[in-house]
Amino acid sequence: MRPSAYDALIIGGGPGGSTAATFLARAGRRVLVLEKERFPRFHIGESLLPYNRVIFEELGVLATLQAQGLITKTGAQFHLGNGSKSLYLVFRNGRYTREPEAFQVERSTFDHVLLKHAAVSGAEVREGWTVSRFTADDTGVTIEARSDTGEQQTFRGAFLIDASGRGNLTGNQERIREIHPKLKKLAVFGHFADVRLDEGEKAGDTVIIRLENKWFWIIPLSAEKTSVGCVMDQEEYAQAGETPTEIFTRLWQSSQTLRERMRNARLLGAMHTTSDFSYRNRTYVGKRLLRVGDAAGFMDPIFSAGVYLACYSARMAARIVDESLRNGTDGNVALLRYDRRIQRAMRTYWEMVEGFYTTPFMEVFMSPRHKLSIPAAVTAVLGGELEGGWKIRWRMRLFFWLVKLQRHFPLLPRISFCPTMNRRTAEIGEPAMPLVGDDVRSL
Numbered sequence: 001m002r003p004s005a006y007d008a009l010i011i012g013g014g015p016g017g018s019t020a021a022t023f024l025a026r027a028g029r030r031v032l033v034l035e036k037e038r039f040p041r042f043h044i045g046e047s048l049l050p051y052n053r054v055i056f057e058e059l060g061v062l063a064t065l066q067a068q069g070l071i072t073k074t075g076a077q078f079h080l081g082n083g084s085k086s087l088y089l090v091f092r093n094g095r096y097t098r099e100p101e102a103f104q105v106e107r108s109t110f111d112h113v114l115l116k117h118a119a120v121s122g123a124e125v126r127e128g129w130t131v132s133r134f135t136a137d138d139t140g141v142t143i144e145a146r147s148d149t150g151e152q153q154t155f156r157g158a159f160l161i162d163a164s165g166r167g168n169l170t171g172n173q174e175r176i177r178e179i180h181p182k183l184k185k186l187a188v189f190g191h192f193a194d195v196r197l198d199e200g201e202k203a204g205d206t207v208i209i210r211l212e213n214k215w216f217w218i219i220p221l222s223a224e225k226t227s228v229g230c231v232m233d234q235e236e237y238a239q240a241g242e243t244p245t246e247i248f249t250r251l252w253q254s255s256q257t258l259r260e261r262m263r264n265a266r267l268l269g270a271m272h273t274t275s276d277f278s279y280r281n282r283t284y285v286g287k288r289l290l291r292v293g294d295a296a297g298f299m300d301p302i303f304s305a306g307v308y309l310a311c312y313s314a315r316m317a318a319r320i321v322d323e324s325l326r327n328g329t330d331g332n333v334a335l336l337r338y339d340r341r342i343q344r345a346m347r348t349y350w351e352m353v354e355g356f357y358t359t360p361f362m363e364v365f366m367s368p369r370h371k372l373s374i375p376a377a378v379t380a381v382l383g384g385e386l387e388g389g390w391k392i393r394w395r396m397r398l399f400f401w402l403v404k405l406q407r408h409f410p411l412l413p414r415i416s417f418c419p420t421m422n423r424r425t426a427e428i429g430e431p432a433m434p435l436v437g438d439d440v441r442s443l
Helices: 015-026 052-059 062-066 107-120 169-174 200-204 234-240 244-253 256-262 306-327 332-356 359-365 371-383 390-406
Strands: 004-011 031-035 071-073 075-080 085-090 102-104 124-127 129-136 141-147 152-162 177-193 206-210 215-220 226-233 266-281 289-291 424-428
Touching: 004 015, 004 141, 004 306, 015 031, 015 052, 015 107, 015 306, 031 107, 031 129, 031 152, 052 062, 052 102, 052 306, 062 107, 071 200, 085 371, 107 124, 129 169, 152 169, 152 306, 169 289, 177 234, 177 244, 177 332, 206 256, 226 234, 226 244, 244 256, 244 266, 266 332, 289 306, 289 332, 306 332, 332 359, 332 371, 332 390, 359 390, 371 390
Parallel strands: 004 031, 004 152, 031 124, 075 206, 085 424, 152 289
Antiparallel strands: 071 102, 075 085, 129 141, 141 152, 177 226, 177 266, 206 215, 215 226
16 A cells, blocks of 8 residues: 655654644645553653743734643742752743743643644644654655554655654654763653642742752642652662662752641642653754654753753754645755754753753852843743844853853852751842852852
């Protein structure tokens, strides 16, 4: 039987695959999405970035999401586990941040909304289909897939968008996946009731608690449910010889900040674990192939950039495919442009993630100084500003240069992860900041 011919084949129906499918379908392209699971399904990665809203609006799905009654996220909090220091990052206070707020989402519902929207927009969506391999030639791409009922079929398309997530189908087949040698992590997490959150606007914040060599997240999903998890070294987890619940409980009880928030918490359902190997593929494109989201590279979720990068890269991939089809080309030149831009976007967050696990980075990050508007640039990047131009880039380079200096010279106060009762708090963008001074060494 001759394979069906599509303008674009998309592997995966998560946020990246759904976004690419919707943009292409709305451009009049014939699109097939193959998703191995059946939605709704459980997934982690529940905190979005403000710049996601722009993409949701372009997709025509923003009003549908708002109707879900999602919790609004106006900022993020960073605390040391011993309670000695805190930083409140408020998106609207960022001088270069154009989007002031984001959503907290339960991924089972959120991903399902996006996938259904892709289907309503005109994409053909097949759930329960697992792609096993792909081949590409000068005229198109062929994929082989099998349904969960045992049906096997071959599909043909002009272009292939790999949104297979950490399954990384095309990257694994081509053996171009590179695992980060220092970020071999594991996440232990669950959903809880009665976690203590802040009052007022800050109740919707993502809360990050940094221990010496690991970190916790607290993400409010609804009035009754909060996602709490810990990212730690896989080796430490394996050597502990404890159940997920035992090790998770022991770790949060070791932190003053977490004890204050988790004292009355009740687990809803089961604890989960997931390997958190940070990796990237050596290239994000191939012959008539574009990789988006985690299929391009997966990084530690500390800054909640995963869903945003998936949607950001998927929007760009859809534009490249549509442009190439319109021009009747194989897209080679346009694909190289895509690769450069996504590589640059990924590097931005990779550098932040790598820095987060070092003490000098935390010392600079947790003690913002407003000279030259460097904290404003950091706030913009953490909000999802990837197209802010030179005014953002040079400030970020200076930020990381100061981190390097901090390793050798105490430009900013040293921090300690040992138990202590001394508290200091900063809020980026507010006029009155206890940590802001006129020191010429400050940011």
